[in-house]
Amino acid sequence: MAGCTGDGGDGGQDTVPGNDFPAVDDWLTETDVGGADDTYEGTLVDLRDQDTVTIGVGTEGNGDDFAFGPSAVLVSAGTEVVWDWTGDGGRHNVEAEPDDQLGESDYEFSSGEPTQSADTEYRRTLDEAGVVLYHCEPHLSVGMKGGIAIE
Ligand SMILES: [Cu+2]
Numbered sequence: 001m002a003g004c005t006g007d008g009g010d011g012g013q014d015t016v017p018g019n020d021f022p023a024v025d026d027w028l029t030e031t032d033v034g035g036a037d038d039t040y041e042g043t044l045v046d047l048r049d050q051d052t053v054t055i056g057v058g059t060e061g062n063g064d065d066f067a068f069g070p071s072a073v074l075v076s077a078g079t080e081v082v083w084d085w086t087g088d089g090g091r092h093n094v095e096a097e098p099d100d101q102l103g104e105s106d107y108e109f110s111s112g113e114p115t116q117s118a119d120t121e122y123r124r125t126l127d128e129a130g131v132v133l134y135h136c137e138p139h140l141s142v143g144m145k146g147g148i149a150i151e
Helices: 022-029 137-142
Strands: 015-017 043-046 052-061 064-069 072-075 079-085 121-126 130-135 145-150
Touching: 022 130, 022 145, 052 072, 064 137, 130 137
Parallel strands: 043 072, 052 079, 072 145
Antiparallel strands: 015 043, 052 064, 079 121, 130 145
């Protein structure tokens, strides 16, 4: 590995294996509940030790702008996550609803009715270790899903 700089090799971002977080990995590859997220490549982007992490809502993927970007992340407890609408791909929302998913999400919340406006943001501070499994209600069937591991 001469010349290896130690990053994850994924566009310069550090990553951790999805196998270490099976609840997230299962949710993003699951096809019994919604589609599989085609932007998920088996790794979580390592965004630990940041006060705020921003995730795009309506980024490229799943056949259109029907993805969260990045869809799989690892953060530290106490991080504020900001979901930031791109304005692309139609109307989206962010819903962590264990009853409608695989039941493994440690968090339950909803940004409310789907909206397209690029002015939209939704914020949650994730204080407890665990996982957030979430999806976009209008695009669950095509794989617009996300997963956050918190440690
Ligand atoms: Cu959507």
